[in-house]
Amino acid sequence: MTTTRKSDTIFSKAFDEFLSEIAELASFAARFFREGIKPPYEFKEVLNQCYEIGIKSFILVSITAFILGLVLVMQSRPTMVEFGAGSFLPAMSSISIVREIGPLVTALICAGKIGSGISAELGSMKVTEQIDAMEVSGTNPFKYLVATRILATTLMIPVLTVYADCISLIGAFTGSNIKDDVNLTFYINRVFEALHYTDIAPAFIKTFFFGFIIGLVGCTKGYNSKKGTEGVGKAANVSVVVAMVGVIIIDMVVTQITSMLGYL
Amino acid sequence: MATELNSAADQKVTGKEPVIEIGHLKKAFGDNVVLSDFNLKIYEGENVVVMGKSGIGKTILIKCIIGLVKPDGGLLKVFGKDISKLNHQELDDMRTRIGFVFQSSALYDSMTVRQNLEFPLRRHRRKKITGTLDELVREALHNVGLENTIDLMPSELSGGMRKRIGIARSLILKPELVLYDEPTTGLDPITSEEITRLIMDLQQKYKTTAIIITHDTVMAREAANRIVFLWKGIAYKEGTYDELIHDQDSEIKHFFTR
Numbered sequence: 001m002t003t004t005r006k007s008d009t010i011f012s013k014a015f016d017e018f019l020s021e022i023a024e025l026a027s028f029a030a031r032f033f034r035e036g037i038k039p040p041y042e043f044k045e046v047l048n049q050c051y052e053i054g055i056k057s058f059i060l061v062s063i064t065a066f067i068l069g070l071v072l073v074m075q076s077r078p079t080m081v082e083f084g085a086g087s088f089l090p091a092m093s094s095i096s097i098v099r100e101i102g103p104l105v106t107a108l109i110c111a112g113k114i115g116s117g118i119s120a121e122l123g124s125m126k127v128t129e130q131i132d133a134m135e136v137s138g139t140n141p142f143k144y145l146v147a148t149r150i151l152a153t154t155l156m157i158p159v160l161t162v163y164a165d166c167i168s169l170i171g172a173f174t175g176s177n178i179k180d181d182v183n184l185t186f187y188i189n190r191v192f193e194a195l196h197y198t199d200i201a202p203a204f205i206k207t208f209f210f211g212f213i214i215g216l217v218g219c220t221k222g223y224n225s226k227k228g229t230e231g232v233g234k235a236a237n238v239s240v241v242v243a244m245v246g247v248i249i250i251d252m253v254v255t256q257i258t259s260m261l262g263y264l
Numbered sequence: 265m266a267t268e269l270n271s272a273a274d275q276k277v278t279g280k281e282p283v284i285e286i287g288h289l290k291k292a293f294g295d296n297v298v299l300s301d302f303n304l305k306i307y308e309g310e311n312v313v314v315m316g317k318s319g320i321g322k323t324i325l326i327k328c329i330i331g332l333v334k335p336d337g338g339l340l341k342v343f344g345k346d347i348s349k350l351n352h353q354e355l356d357d358m359r360t361r362i363g364f365v366f367q368s369s370a371l372y373d374s375m376t377v378r379q380n381l382e383f384p385l386r387r388h389r390r391k392k393i394t395g396t397l398d399e400l401v402r403e404a405l406h407n408v409g410l411e412n413t414i415d416l417m418p419s420e421l422s423g424g425m426r427k428r429i430g431i432a433r434s435l436i437l438k439p440e441l442v443l444y445d446e447p448t449t450g451l452d453p454i455t456s457e458e459i460t461r462l463i464m465d466l467q468q469k470y471k472t473t474a475i476i477i478t479h480d481t482v483m484a485r486e487a488a489n490r491i492v493f494l495w496k497g498i499a500y501k502e503g504t505y506d507e508l509i510h511d512q513d514s515e516i517k518h519f520f521t522r
Contacts, residue, residue, distance in 0.1 A: 121374075124373070125372075125373075128368050128370060128373075129366045129367070129368050129370040130370050130371075130372055130373070132327075132332050132366065132370065133364070133366055133370035133371075133372070134372075134383075135332060136330055136332065136359050136362070136364045137359075137383055137384040137387050137388065138356045138359060138360065138384065138387040138388040139383075139387045140352075
């Protein structure tokens with residue numbers, strides 16, 4: 001009986017924490033739509049953040065995407081060849097990469113790299129009173145620091161995903177050529193024959209939501225971090241976990257909606 | 265007690281409008297009452313030092329003055345305007361007349377010294393200041409004796425240099441009122457003395473009014489026209505350095521002779 005009560009308490013505490021997490025994110029998102037999209041706009045800072053968040057992630061995304069494409073083909077090839085479907089490798093890899101692997105892996109990498117970076121940066125700015133200094137310098141820190149970062153992640157994750165898809169397909173082509181001799185033109189033709197609008201559109205649209213949730217979580221955790229360096233570290237850590245879970249939940253919802261609309 | 269003290273101060277400086285007028289100011293964080301009934305008037309050209317134990321609410325007081333913290337009640341007028349009635353734009357305009365030196369210096373880590381100093385100039389677009397950005401930045405750095413740090417990052421500066429750059433940034437808009445939050449905390453005695461002298465020199469040069477939060481009795485002796493001792497959320501005692509150092513009240517005695 002004691003065990004039941006104890007587990008009830010743990011469950012109830014975890015559920016409370018989950019709800020307060022949702023409430024914190026929802027209130028921050030509401031503030032973003034209320035304050036962040038009103039003029040004056042911080043175009044220069046948005047561009048700066050797009051560079052910091054997007055361009056500086058290209059190398060990491062390139063390496064990961066290339067290896068994923070390569071490994072996907074190398075792992076799938078033996079089974080597909082066994083069933084006499086070796087010629088379907090380009091089609092299978094392109095659909096897998098464009099629909100799921102490209103967007104999801106890019107978002108998860110960015111949740112780790114960008115989400116924690118934003119959270120740690122804003123958290124340390126808060127601890128060292130830089131956010132207060134910004135406010136007394138005639139700047140709305142929410143607009144300047146938060147809105148610009150959320151906007152930048154929302155715009156740059158789709159760009160990074162398209163890029164990751166292309167690099168991953170190159171990786172897949174390289175993987176195909178390790179054991180077989182595949183012509184590039186043939187490979188490209190088979191890739192584009194297999195891909196349909198209904199594969200590309202939902203996958204591309206969901207990346208905007210991935211970008212939004214990564215920026216939102218990183219900024220919320222950093223901006224609301226408790227004082228002290230321990231709080232900054234904790235905020236960065238929690239932001240990665242919450243952003244990754246958020247990305248996976250959004251992925252599941254989009255897949256469900258796509259399926260209900262008959263695109264799967 | 266606080267009201268009587270302010271009446272005394274009023275008598276000393278009659279015929280002038282106070283730059284800051286604080287009446288019955290209240291601020292609490294949950295059950296922790298920081299300011300319970302704080303009263304103070306500060307007049308143009310005065311250097312008022314606020315002293316008191318750590319965590320007693322000195323920083324909260326100056327953060328209320330600049331609008332970073334919202335008081336729970338009471339009157340708070342700066343330059344004759346009630347802070348609580350100002351909209352966002354009016355508050356921004358008022359802040360161009362106030363310099364704030366943060367305890368941690370609060371320099372932007374991702375910007376060079378030049379960008380740190382340019383930031384308030386670029387953001388407070390409505391404030392009219394003569395001179396180009398470069399001239400103003402160089403003048404500010406010259407004032408604090410750190411012209412050669414213009415392209416350095418804050419991480420490349422020592423604690424004393426960061427304090428000086430923080431002071432330069434707070435004075436770059438030529439404010440009429442400067443709020444210093446523990447400007448010598450964490451510095452060695454020699455650097456503290458240099459910072460105190462620097463503050464006094466800049467005070468003379470720009471004819472500003474100042475509130476200085478400090479625990480440093482040497483700084484208080486050098487810089488204060490008036491010292492306010494904050495205790496239990498009120499302006500517990502007020503007077504010159506000599507008056508307070510000879511005060512027989514146990515709290516004051518304990519603080520000054522520790």
